[in-house]
Amino acid sequence: MEPHLLGWNANFDEYFRPYKIKGLRAGRVTCKIKDNYLVTFEEKSITARITGRFRHNAQLNKDFPAVGDWVVYEIKNSNPHAFIHAILPRENAYVRKLPISGGRKLNNGVIGGGKTEEQVIASNINTAFIVVGLDNNFEIRRIERFLTLIYNSGIEPVVILNKVDLCINIAEYINQVKEIANKVTVHSVSAEKNVNMDVFFKYLMCGKTVIFLGSSGVGKSTITNFLVGNEIQKIQSISKLTGKGKHTTTNCELISLQTGGIIIDTPGIRELQLWGDVEILEQSFEEIKQLSYYCKFKNCQHRKEQGCAIQKAINDKRLSQSRVNSYKKQLAELQRLDTRRRDFKKKLNKK
Ligand SMILES: Nc1nc2c(ncn2[C@@H]2O[C@H](COP(=O)(O)OP(=O)(O)OP(=O)(O)O)[C@@H](O)[C@H]2O)c(=O)[nH]1
Ligand SMILES: [Mg+2]
Numbered sequence: 001m002e003p004h005l006l007g008w009n010a011n012f013d014e015y016f017r018p019y020k021i022k023g024l025r026a027g028r029v030t031c032k033i034k035d036n037y038l039v040t041f042e043e044k045s046i047t048a049r050i051t052g053r054f055r056h057n058a059q060l061n062k063d064f065p066a067v068g069d070w071v072v073y074e075i076k077n078s079n080p081h082a083f084i085h086a087i088l089p090r091e092n093a094y095v096r097k098l099p100i101s102g103g104r105k106l107n108n109g110v111i112g113g114g115k116t117e118e119q120v121i122a123s124n125i126n127t128a129f130i131v132v133g134l135d136n137n138f139e140i141r142r143i144e145r146f147l148t149l150i151y152n153s154g155i156e157p158v159v160i161l162n163k164v165d166l167c168i169n170i171a172e173y174i175n176q177v178k179e180i181a182n183k184v185t186v187h188s189v190s191a192e193k194n195v196n197m198d199v200f201f202k203y204l205m206c207g208k209t210v211i212f213l214g215s216s217g218v219g220k221s222t223i224t225n226f227l228v229g230n231e232i233q234k235i236q237s238i239s240k241l242t243g244k245g246k247h248t249t250t251n252c253e254l255i256s257l258q259t260g261g262i263i264i265d266t267p268g269i270r271e272l273q274l275w276g277d278v279e280i281l282e283q284s285f286e287e288i289k290q291l292s293y294y295c296k297f298k299n300c301q302h303r304k305e306q307g308c309a310i311q312k313a314i315n316d317k318r319l320s321q322s323r324v325n326s327y328k329k330q331l332a333e334l335q336r337l338d339t340r341r342r343d344f345k346k347k348l349n350k351k
């Protein structure tokens with residue numbers, strides 16, 4: 001496969017130049033399981049690990065290769081796997097807050113504790129599909145959280161309402177999404193019954209990478225398999241690293257289509273912890289931000305203050321209370337994150 005079909009472009013060419021002179025190669029990470037990476041170049045995939053020096057220099061989770069990364073690697077004759085020397089600068093990355101480690105508490109619905117670090121789920125992405133199932137899965141507050149994370153990553157979000165075959169009031173759901181994100185494109189499809197599935201093709205042009213996000217069971221892999229048109233291919237590359245094929249997706253995986261588009265399928269995660277600056281809410285809660293300019297007080301908390309434009313909008317039924325609650329909750333979460341990130345940075349600098 002030609003590199004440009006895998007998403008290679010002039011920027012990567014530029015970044016790669018100093019390594020190329022040294023005889024190193026470039027490939028894209030298609031799968032990652034613990035310390036093992038599957039790196040694809042031209043027609044082949046090779047398993048790879050990072051070099052000792054890479055490990056020594058990597059401090060944070062984001063310093064390690066992720067699915068979608070273009071990496072620089074070396075093949076040594078005596079070794080069964082390749083060695084990754086570097087990651088070429090990412091054009092963007094879909095990140096969330098790293099959910100692992102102890103000491104976590106639920107406080108007012110906000111998860112605290114754990115490490116204050118970002119986790120790169122995947123990188124170098126053109127479109128992020130938030131997939132929801134029109135069975136029992138539809139949850140508008142969850143879509144809002146995905147939108148905040150996607151805006152923070154600088155990727156274009158698109159909402160996919162899957163399983164339309166199980167739903168009679170599709171328009172109602174589309175309206176609910178439009179109410180919270182009127183600029184975001186919404187498509188309703190059925191991967192299983194092949195309804196409206198051609199909407200994906202315009203996002204999957206040559207060299208364009210898309211990612212499927214959403215809870216477990218919404219149909220991300222079913223959509224992926226439909227687009228790949230070949231179920232075996234998907235199971236194969238994961239089994240190359242784990243030795244087994246599975247139905248529920250457990251790892252991110254990048255799959256390139258014959259037609260030139262690239263898909264990243266992800267596992268459905270239960271906890272969606274936000275990552276990003278507070279300012280990002282100006283995008284995911286744009287209408288609230290716009291209204292807040294009309295509040296009488298600049299530092300209005302939109303509770304019971306006099307002249308609060310947001311309270312007025314709620315009273316006039318132009319804005320829902322639950323949307324505002326959701327905004328306040330995300331705001332509190334990001335403000336907490338901001339404090340913790342600063343503490344974490346201080347600690348790192350002391351080391
Ligand atoms: N009725 C109906 N069922 C569907 C549709 N798309 C997927 N499903 C079913 O939904 C179930 C879950 O689909 P998956 O594709 O495995 O879901 P996923 O989002 O990949 O889930 P995880 O890998 O666990 O995150 C499967 O039993 C599919 O057959 C659809 O359009 N209509
Ligand atoms: Mg899956």
Ligand SMILES: [Zn+2]
Pocket residue numbers: 292295296300301302303305307308309310311
């Ligand atoms: Zn106000």
